[in-house]
Amino acid sequence: MAAITTLPRNEAGIATVIAALSDRFADRLHTGQSMREQHGHTTTSMANQIPDAVVFVTSTDEVAEVVKLCALRKVPVIPFGTGSSLEGHLNAPAGGISLDLSQMNQIKAVHAADLDVVVQPGVTREQLNTHLRDQGLFFPIDPGANASLGGMAATRASGTNAVRYGTMKDNILSLEAVMADGTIIRTGARAKKSSAGYDMARLLIGSEGTLGVITELTLRLQGVPEAIRSARCSFPSVEAACQAVMMTIQYGIPVARIELLDVLSVRAAKAYSKLDLPEVPLLLLEFHGSDAGVIEQSDMFASIAEEFEGQDFAATSTAEERNKLWQARHDVYWASHALRPGAKGLSTDVCVPISRLAECVSLARAKAEELDLLAPMVGHVGDGNFHALLLLEPGNAAEQERADSYLKWLADTAIAMEGTCTGEHGVGQGKRSYVARELGETIRFMAAIKSALDPDNIMNPGKILSY
């Protein structure tokens, strides 16, 4: 893995802030080792760099209070949602305070007529959708993990149905944030669109806590579709599957999800869930619309699939059958881990123009084999985004080195194909060097913005940028 550096610690400042926070927040301030470890990076084999303390806040004013205290003493603040980020976003390379927002979990207002909702940042995706269910509404972004919406905003998350509904950047009308000096700002209200100056919401979305702490979100909602139809189709090759995806998108079929499992993922899913599937690449689809509309969509896809030698096409609109059809996808994470018990998964995340996808997936497969890496792949292929899940033996340095060289090779390959080294996981610590290569001079202007908005570099230091 990329070397994770530490940054200089402000010992005196940290001690002073911890004392002040302890006075103010009493038993909501934690300095125990286990709590601190839980608040560093825990999701891959990347090193865990723990904060010096964890404080649980319950309001925007409390966030502002903590940030002001930290600003005064130039002590790092690392916002924490559920801890599901994948690139070391939560590590504390200079120590500092982990700001746990999980108790800011109120759904403040559902505006059904306007299809929007106002939430605190600690509300999780599943909590929101459970709350909305009775009103026939849902929030479409689904990154897999039951992440907090604040965290999803901060990392510009997306997931399986971005192909239809976009990413977090497309589904946030406005937000409230606490900036590095403790000022509370609002980027707008509930208008569906606005051209009122710089798009501060979009700047904070994806800024990974390095410019401010998101304390409230106004999200765009969708009506639950009248009908949902799922489909599944096997293909003789990744190329054939990708050709079918490309044509589906070009024909304007408004697929809600279109997921690819490569042969290794299919093999893993078959073994794990005892599924009856041909051991070839698999596409899984979901269509949203009217009763007639979803059948029309899936019929159109079926015709396209036939052109590219799709086999064993199946489709259904009933909920129970849909789940069965998609089981291979639902299980793939654990099924993949079962391919190598005891291994730790490390997920890659490139995204390329869809015309280059088949080539990129094939090269990625060949390279993994060349480097003797076990790497089942799944893809949000409607967007050209796919993940190879490297299954690595903890402590195997030689294998880790091969994995590092694979990560670098894959980033370079995606960039050379006019893609990006990170489609949806963000930069954190893990992708800083790749992003620097991808964006060149642009990084210098990102750094200028960071310096302007956070001159003392207290907001989640060492993420996106290298200091």
Place this chain on the structure above:
Amino acid sequence: MAAITTLPRNEAGIATVIAALSDRFADRLHTGQSMREQHGHTTTSMANQIPDAVVFVTSTDEVAEVVKLCALRKVPVIPFGTGSSLEGHLNAPAGGISLDLSQMNQIKAVHAADLDVVVQPGVTREQLNTHLRDQGLFFPIDPGANASLGGMAATRASGTNAVRYGTMKDNILSLEAVMADGTIIRTGARAKKSSAGYDMARLLIGSEGTLGVITELTLRLQGVPEAIRSARCSFPSVEAACQAVMMTIQYGIPVARIELLDVLSVRAAKAYSKLDLPEVPLLLLEFHGSDAGVIEQSDMFASIAEEFEGQDFAATSTAEERNKLWQARHDVYWASHALRPGAKGLSTDVCVPISRLAECVSLARAKAEELDLLAPMVGHVGDGNFHALLLLEPGNAAEQERADSYLKWLADTAIAMEGTCTGEHGVGQGKRSYVARELGETIRFMAAIKSALDPDNIMNPGKILSY
């Protein structure tokens, strides 16, 4: 109209830069009065503050060259596309150089398989769509004017079909820009999504030339739908029409356009185009989809309209009939002007949550009557965005004063309804004070970004911010 202030001029710097540009660009550098007047603000009765010279550039490198020259001497640079902006975006309150990008009008690459296109900023919307027609593709953003795509990006434009396809911010994959020091940056390539650091594309989109000059755009395209169906329906009141709109959106009918004409607009269109329409509020709609899909959509809308006492519903899928059905909307700009020959139009542009739209339109109507202003209204009502076109007698100071008080009242009213004072026209000079009220402390952080990226304030000074 809001007082337009001048800013201090750097006479020596301007003279030096003009001499240098004249050497370098020869007859592509213009200092004649008429060319300079055309490059100031010309679209409303707002004062025209002319630049000192106009330079026509043909490449990104030339843009960088001009910006570097201006940066060295701290001389303003005002990017110019087609001149169709509405809030004084092109004025030169401190003088300086108008950078005319209209000759950078190449469509560099159409990637049909990826549904994207790479264009220079001077390409106009109509030019692009004419170019794409044979390939069954189109670019959906339609602000009315045949604006340049660079200008549309710079002002975060949208228009009639934003309700389905979003605004410029949603349809730009990445861009190239020349920053205030002359550095050329790229914000990404052609991936459909990315989480590679701060969203520099979205920061530049809507920055109105105040942070950099957009020199290339990679745009997301759409396939031309199999079928387009238009519909028209009259309603007894604005309230009833807005209720129908709200329910249409809530039901998830993917309307491509849904436009409201108020009574005065309908009266104007009837008189201008001899249309047979009841003199009541009118909704015009467009549906995109499959042959069966658009009929299903328009049938669903018809049922909703019936619930709200819609009358004279008509729908058609043939091109010629569609144009006839929409004629009232196509003609409304000139028809409105014909209500008061010799008047100059001044368009308002608020956007509110759709649940407040009927109330906002009704109040706006009553207030215009109270202030004795002639103000037909049209709305992109699916987004809660509407325009009152104030028809003002040039030189009538008392009326202008009433118009100014109307503009201020309307901005405050929209903001109080959790909306925005500018849905799609941008800030320019005209809306600076309203945006400052709308965004409060947020403006201070916009100013910090401006200072960081353009420390000498040479990029389109006096727009968005007041200096």
